[in-house]
Amino acid sequence: MDxxxxxAKDLLRDFGVKVPSGGLAYSPEQATYRAHEIGGDKWVVKAQVHTGGRGKxxxxxxxGNEHEVFDAADEMFGKKLVTHQSGPAGKIVYRVYIESGVEIERELYLGFVLDRSSERIMVVASSSGGMEIEEIAQDQPDTIIRSVVDPAVGLTEFQAREIVFKLGLDASHVQGAVTTIRGCYRAFRDLDATMVEINPLVVTSDNSVMALDAKMEFDDNALFRRQQIMELRDKSQEDLRETKAADQGLSYVGLDGNIGCIVNGAGLAMATMDMIKLAGGEPANFLDIGGGASPERVAKAFNLVRSDExxxxxxxxxxxxxxxxxxxxxxxxxALQSTAMDLPVIVRLAGTNVEKGMEILENSGLPIxxxxxxxEAAEKAVTICKSGLTPPTIAAAS
Incomplete structure (x- = not known):
């Protein structure tokens, strides 16, 4: 969950990470009021959407003044922000964050991720901030600093200092940077995060080390014990199909193809998508209905896939x-009998009670x-889609 x-800044502040003063606004008038509350002579208006690359x-x-704050906020509200991370669908701006401007002396990158190969939390840092980490890794690979945290002892002050020294910070900045790094680690660990990213982490003209931007992601499977995190969820920023699936307990990821997939098991679902691609088609989704799916659960999955135009x-x-x-x-x-259906359906069954399952399909009288x-199933699906033939409409049961 993003x-x-x-x-993210509110959470990190509680763990000792220094962030600029700011306030949330839901209208241009409120944005102006927030700027007045914050004070100063420079503010930054930031669209609050779940995507990177907002600046570009x-x-x-x-x-530089409250009139500019009003105009900037007014331009953003209701705007579809399309970035390289959001895809062509973009994200609608419903809220903005007004933040005091700071004088930046230096920009750094700091990130915490779960490294699956070492099964540890890994700190990723770079002396080049303000860029995407992928760009830094490609253009300036020598600047990337990686440090794996031993879960038995956590991120020690010594390890944090070692990272700071590698970043080349002055002695006057060491303690502030160490506090920031350790605070981010504790937030990652204590809140069941899967990613914490500060980009840029800045050194200001008054020698403060500050998180100028922050991004956090959380483990969906741990949200049941993190009610305070669950309450931060913003469904307006999520794919409607994925949100609906999650509310029904289904594992769903929307894609851009035209062949809907209903599969049990994540590995088999991925293999199914690969086979569709191999046959020359494009999958419309990843959907795992789980190992013990009931007929009602399958019907819900069917209706979910059909909702994709x-x-x-x-x-x-x-x-x-x-x-x-x-x-x-x-x-x-x-599922086919409960709602009118004009889409071709291809079913491949194998395993327990396969003969009985095939008999049910054959005796249903439905064009399956x-x-x-x-x-064979993938080839049939691709062939049907490419032929453009419309199957007989299945009328809903009265």
Missing amino acids: IHEYQ AGGVKVC NVSAILVNIFAGINRCDWVAEGVVQ ATATTLA
Whole structure:
């Protein structure tokens, strides 16, 4: 789960990380009032959206007076901000953050991620800030500093100092930088985060070390024990399909193709998408219905995939171990009978009760194409989509 910049800064401030003064606004008038509250003679108006690259897309404006603050906020509200990270769909701006301007002497990069190869938290830092870490790694690989944290002892002050020295900071900045690094680590550890990024981490003209921007992501599977984090969720910034799936307990990721996928198991779902690509098609989604899916759960998954207007065909691929093919078949029939359907459906079943499942599909009287292998199912789905043929409409049961 992602959160906004201002929320990440509020959390990090509680762990001793220094951030500029700021306030949230939901209208241009409120933005002006926030600037007046903060004081000073320079402010930064920042669009609060779940994407990086806001500055290049017009989502960050430096203002020298309150009239400029009003105009900058007025321009941002309701605007679709399209960045290299958001994709063409962009993100709508519903709130802005007004922050006091600071005099920057130096910009750095600081990030914390979960390194799966070492199964440890890794600190990633660079003396070149203000850029995406991918650009830094490509253009200035020698500036990347990596340090793995031993979970038995945590991030010690000695280890934090070592990172600071490698960044080349002056002695007067060491303690502030160490406090920031250790504070970010504690926030990562204590809040079940999967990523903490400060870019840029700046040294100001008054020798302060400050997080000028902040981004945090959290482990969805740990949110049940982090109610204070769950309350920070902003569904307006999420893919509506993914939000609806999450609310129904389904693992769903929307893609740009036209072949909808309903699969049990993450590995099989990925293999199904690969097979569709290999057959010359494009998957519209990743969807894992889980190992013990009931007919009702399958029906919900069906309706979710159908809600994507780009979907031209639906491929159901089930390998039943914990699950049962007859349950899945009942779910498919139930979904098709409950709502009018004009999309072709291709079903491949294998495993427990496969014969009974195929019998249910064949006796349903519905125009469902079946396949015995994944390759055959993928080829049928791609062929049907490319042919442009419209299947018989399945009328909803009265």
